[in-house]
């Protein structure tokens with residue numbers, strides 16, 4: 001018999017969850033093992049943009065479970081091309097050029113895929129000398145947890161102890177277009193950023209930033225890669241957060257909500273001359289683009305196509321903003337940053353963690369990010385009454 005090294009658990013301790021054990025969920029609500037109900041204002045870090053067990057998504061998954069779940073990419077299946085066409089239809093008009101779609105599973109894999117494609121494009125099309133390609137990134141970024149991705153993180157928790165690190169990345173302050181421009185040289189193949197930094201606390205850049213980044217990329221003839229894994233698919237009131245500033249990226253990484261909160265589905269979507277450098281055998285994934293993933297993602301695309309959920313995120317976002325502004329006025333919060341139905345809150349007293357514990361006691365689930373900051377990302381399907389209730393509970397919890 002093996003004995004766990006940490007008393008009472010066989011689980012690796014790479015998380016410290018709030019003390020609640022969830023057993024069921026529906027829409028914006030979840031229920032714990034004692035029958036207590038909570039409003040879920042984290043929504044799986046935006047993976048649950050459509051709430052828990054959205055009927056259309058559950059139905060799509062059930063139907064596909066009874067048909068075909070996995071083929072591997074060694075064989076074609078009937079939903080792969082419809083998925084690619086659907087996603088290209090949804091986000092293609094928001095990108096430069098005619099898009100291809102490359103399906104993967106997790107967000108980190110999509111980011112890795114974008115990095116690989118950008119580098120190979122740099123060598124083959126732009127003539128960057130072998131193994132010299134650089135990518136400019138933003139300080140305070142979060143793009144996932146692989147060794148290459150943590151190589152350009154500046155969060156000591158994410159990075160320390162995991163070297164040696166992958167070279168080829170230059171980090172500049174987020175929001176500073178002049179610093180970004182100065183970091184670009186002949187070896188640079190791409191700029192990779194989150195248009196709004198989610199994990200860093202929903203940091204919204206100045207209005208002229210993304211247009212200036214786009215201009216710098218155009219002048220240098222390099223790629224703008226937007227990581228919209230958290231910001232995309234409706235969260236900010238738009239299909240892509242880049243739309244807030246009328247900026248079209250060359251490549252976009254999508255994940256989280258693309259799997260409808262049911263299973264991991266990610267993708268890179270973008271210029272065919274860039275993704276076109278990936279030829280058979282150069283990149284792949286056993287599960288990427290599997291039939292179950294495509295069935296759910298197609299239902300997600302159907303939910304987003306009319307634009308109603310993006311509009312709901314704008315309307316509910318105003319309501320959220322008004323509620324949070326009152327907490328700033330009341331002195332409970334020192335600051336709020338918001339885009340659509342996505343907000344970063346800085347609490348005046350105590351830690352973000354303590355604030356989340358207080359919210360939990362009042363039946364609200366949220367997650368701290370750094371120090372005194374909480375991040376709220378309610379499902380886009382939350383009703384006005386549910387959001388009002390969530391704000392009342394949040395006010396009571398934080399003021400108490």
Ligand SMILES: *Cc1c(COP(=O)(O)O)cnc(C)c1O
Pocket residue numbers: 045105106107108109111142143144145194198199227228229230231255256
């Ligand atoms: C969550 C996230 C990722 C990583 O996604 P995983 O599915 O956890 O690998 C990458 N980029 C951004 C912006 C994210 O929010």
